Amino acid sequence: MKILVCITQVPDTTTRISFTGNAFNAAGVQFIINPYDEIALTRALELKETLGGSVTAITVGKPDTEANLRKALAIGADDAIRVNADATDAYFVAAQIADVAKKNGYELVLAGKESIDYNGSEVGSMIAAMLDVPFVGMASRLVVEGEKVTLDREIEGGKEILESTLPLVASAQKGMAEPRIPNMRGIMSARTKPLQVLEPAAADALTAVISYEMPPAKAACKMVPADNPALLIELLHNEAKVI
C-alpha cells in the first residue's frame, strides 16, 4: 500500500510564544514534528511492515522544514517530498498535498488531527474533499484488511467504529500508535534517503493572518487558606460570579 503522511513542524511544546511586530518570533525556538503527525507516521510504518508498500512523508514548507523531514526519514519513512512554499493558508497547503497524492496514486493519506500552533484541524479534511474520498477525523485506531479499513473516531461524548474503503484520508490522534524515536541506524540511513523538492502547483490562498495579539496578563492569584474552603466558595460566588 502506498501511504502519504503529512508532516508539519511546530514550535516545541514548551515554547513561550512571542511576536515581533506582526510575525511569530522564531528566534531561539526549536521546531519539532507536530506530535499528531508523529503518531500518523508511526501507524503508517506499522501498516507498511505488515502489508508491504511504501511510506512517503510530505511537507509544504521552506528549506528550514527539511530537518524535520529528515527526522521523519530517520523514524522510518522511505522517501520525502517538500513542496517549496510558505505554508500560510490551509487551503493552499491542502491543494499542494492533494495534487501530489493524485499524481502519484497514494491509497491512504494520513495527517494529524491538528497542528498544535495554528490549531486548524483543516488540512486533512480539505485534502479528502479535494480528492473526493472519504475522511475520518480524530481517528484513534486504523486497521487495514484488503480494501477494507476499520477506524475508531472520537465523537461528542464517546467513540464510533467506522468502516470505509480505500482510498481514504484520515487524521490521527492519540491512541492510533505510540510514536517511535529514531535509532542510530535510522538517523544514518536518513541522510541518503530521497528527499524531493517540488515547486508548488498553482493554488489560491483564501486567508491570511494580519496580526497577532497576546491575551492580557493574568492578575496575581488570590490565595485562600486551606482551612477556610467556605471563603473560596464565597469568592467564587460574590467576586468571580461563576457559581
Added chain:
Amino acid sequence: MSVLVFAENGDGKFPKSTYEAISYGFALATKMGTSLTALVLGEVSDDALKNLGEYGAAKVLHASDARLNGFNSSAFASALAQAASAEQAKVVILSSTLEGKAVAPMLSVKLKAGLVVGVVALPATDGPFVVRKKVFSGKAFADVQVNSEVRILTVSVNSFSLIKNPAAATVSAFAPQLPEGDFRMVSKEIAKSTNTLSVAEADIVVSGGRGLKGPENWGILENFATAIGAATACSKPVSDSGWRPHHEHVGQTGKAIAPNLYFAFGISGAIQHLAGINSSKVIVVVNKDPEAPFFKAADYGIVGDLFEVLPKLTEALKAFKAGQN
C-alpha cells in the same frame, strides 16, 4: 443574501454549542443587515426546531432524512453547500465541535470559501473581513483576513454567550441531493459514555492530576464535581496510566476547553497542560506545593493537601447551596 448556521444536533437534541453558534450568527446577521437561516440535518422534532428561533434564526431548513442522523462529514458538507447556495449565504457558521471541525474544511473546498476555525469574536465587516481566532493552543490570538466572497467560520465553544432574540422561525423542508459517494463510509458501532456532561461543553470542569495518587481516589473528586454540577477531566499522565478514560484528558495533546470555571486538584501546571485550559474564565488551583507553576496561571489558589481540602470544599459547597434555597 443571508447568514447560514449549521445547527448541529446529537440524537435529535441541540447542544448548547449550537445555540452559541445561532447567537453568534444572529449577531453577525444583524451587523450585516441580513437575516439568519439555520440548517438542521437528520430527524429532529418540530418542538426542538422551534427552539432555534429563540436565539434568532428567522428561517430553519430541515432535511429530515434518516441517513443524516449519524455524523457523516461528506454528506453534511454536500447538504450545507447546497443550502449555502440556495440561501445565497455570504457567511456560513458552524460550531467548533468535532463535527463542525470535520465538516467546515470540506465545505471550504466545495464552496472555495476561506475558513477560520475557532473564532472568539465577531468579524469586522466594514472593509476587509477580519476575524479573531485562538492560536498556539490558546496562548495567543490571530486576526485572520478572509479574501473569498463566501466565508466560513467555526465558533469556539464557550466563547460566545447565548443571547435570546426570540423570533418565530419559519420551518421549511429541505431535500439536498446527496451523491452516493458520500456514503462510502459506514458506521458500525457507537459507544457513548454514560457521563452525560461532556468536558468540551461543561460550564464547570473539575480536573485531577497525579496528585490524586491512584484511580481509587477519584471518588472525592467526583463527589465535588457532582455537588457543583461539573464535568470531570484529568491531566495526561492520569489518562496515560489508565486511571481515567482518554476523553477526559485535557491539554495540548488532549482536549482544549474554555469553561467558566476550572478546578485543578493535584496538577502541577505544566505548560502543555495549561495550553488546553488557559481559555477558562476562572481557574482554581489546589496543590500542596506552593511553588507549583499552576498558581501563576490561577485566579484562586489553596496550598494544601487535596485529600483534606476536597472533602471540606464539598461540604462548604453543599452548605452554600443549602443556604441559597
